[in-house]
Amino acid sequence: MRWVIKDSNLKVSEAAIAQVLTQGGGSARDTLSALELVAAGGGEADEQLSPDEFVEAIIDRDPGRALGATAAAIQRGADPRMLAEEIVRQLRECFLSLMAPDLVQLPEQRKIQVGDQARRMGASTVVRAIEVLGEILIEMRHAPDARLLIEVALVKLTSVNNANDNSSLIARVERLEAGITRDASAPIVRPAPINATTGKVQLGGKATVAVAAPSAGPLSDEQLVAQWADVVSGFKALARAVFSAVSAVSCIDGVLTVSAPNDAHQRKAQEHVVAVEAQLTSITGRKITIAFSAPTAKPSAAAPARAKAPVATDEQIAEAVFEDVDPSQLTSAPTTKSTTTSSVEEQLAKAFPGSKLVEKPKKK
Structure with missing residues (x-):
């Protein structure tokens, strides 16, 4: 802009130049328009x-x-x-x-x-x-x-x-x-208790300082087995549903042995072993590997054994065969009258009483 002023032989004061720059707002067109107005007014700032x-x-x-x-x-x-x-x-x-x-x-x-x-x-x-x-x-x-x-x-x-x-x-x-500068990590200090009737601090009142709760350490092998139900409740939805029926047997040297109720449930649980092992590692702070024990079916109540009949020995059979028989104890077999087989006509006549047999006339 100073080059334009010098080239046009304009007389503009420094205050007027500052005013022109302010009115121009960084736009060359607006700045030149403002400069023209100032130059027409005598070169002095309004x-x-x-x-x-x-x-x-x-x-x-x-x-x-x-x-x-x-x-x-x-x-x-x-x-x-x-x-x-x-x-x-x-x-x-x-x-x-x-x-x-x-x-x-x-x-x-x-x-x-x-x-x-x-x-x-x-x-x-x-x-x-x-x-x-x-x-x-x-x-x-x-x-x-x-x-x-x-x-x-x-x-x-x-x-x-x-x-x-x-x-x-x-x-x-x-x-x-x-206007407040406070360390975010510092505990919040509660104000001292005030009496509602007097509006003054209660005698003996002491502001309590919030004490940070101790952080829970990693679970040991025994705690992992004892708190298995709580650990499972922190799993994801599908893994939690599958492992809720799986029981922890033991945990030795980072190997957690679990038992499933049956083979089908064990195969389903093995599909989520990788995710569960990763979550157990983050909980315990060390590498945890899951091993499945063989499912043990509960023995069903067996039916009471039947009493076996006593088996006779050869001597007892021989004595029974050659034992003396009392003739008075024998009974005669019933005598049956031999009957000849009746013909078909007789059986029909017996079946239909009062019926008569009519012979078919022979054809001539």
């Missing part, structure tokens, strides 16, 4: 109020300062809408300096100043200010008094403690967090 005054009022949370700057700018002929746009443009540079400093197109000295304002304001406050001023820029199109809208918006931005919207609450929390 008495304009910088947007930095409003940004500093938001940082200091000073509503009176913001309203006074607004009144001074409007008395010098500034349009309320143009004033709001300049403040939003300044806030945008603050936002970019926080999120993407490489995108800030300002002179080096101005970039440092804007970055300092952005750090003191905070990202949430910058975003909230842009949102509030953006809303009033839309409302100004149909508002009868644009000055009132910008004044109300500036009061909202500078009086965060009186606002109840989410953005202001977040800003208040961020300010509280920024």
Whole structure:
């Protein structure tokens, strides 16, 4: 820009050059337009109020300062809408300096100043200010008094403690967090108990300090077998369902022997051995290998043995064969009258009493 001023033989003061650079905002076209206006006015800087005054009022949370700057700018002929746009443009540079400093197109000295304002304001406050001023820029199109809208918006931005919207609450929390420096690893100290009636600390009351619970060490072999049910409850869903019926027998030198109820269940459990071994290794702090013992079926209640009949010896059989028989104990066999086999006609006649046999006449 100085080359343009020198080449055009323009007389522009240093204050006017700074004002032109500020109004240009890093744009060559806007900078040349501002330079043309300044040169046409005699090369001296106009008495304009910088947007930095409003940004500093938001940082200091000073509503009176913001309203006074607004009144001074409007008395010098500034349009309320143009004033709001300049403040939003300044806030945008603050936002970019926080999120993407490489995108800030300002002179080096101005970039440092804007970055300092952005750090003191905070990202949430910058975003909230842009949102509030953006809303009033839309409302100004149909508002009868644009000055009132910008004044109300500036009061909202500078009086965060009186606002109840989410953005202001977040800003208040961020300010509280920024003002607290506490070691995250240190235990939280509870305040001393206070008497509700008097509002004073109770006599003998002592603030309790939270004591860190002792960390549980790795399980030994005996503890792993004894606490097997609790260990299984920490497995994943499918492995927990399968190993819930598996019992731990012993654990010796990192080899955990388990027993399944049957062969089918054992084959199903072997599918999850790798995952279970990895989890057991993380629990115990050492390598654990699972070994399955042979499933032992419970013996069923056997039926009572039947009494065996006594077996007769050869001598007893011989004595029974050649034993003397008393003739009085013998009985005669019944005598049966021999009957001839009846013919078919007789059997039918007996089956149908009163029937008569009619012979078939012979054919002539």
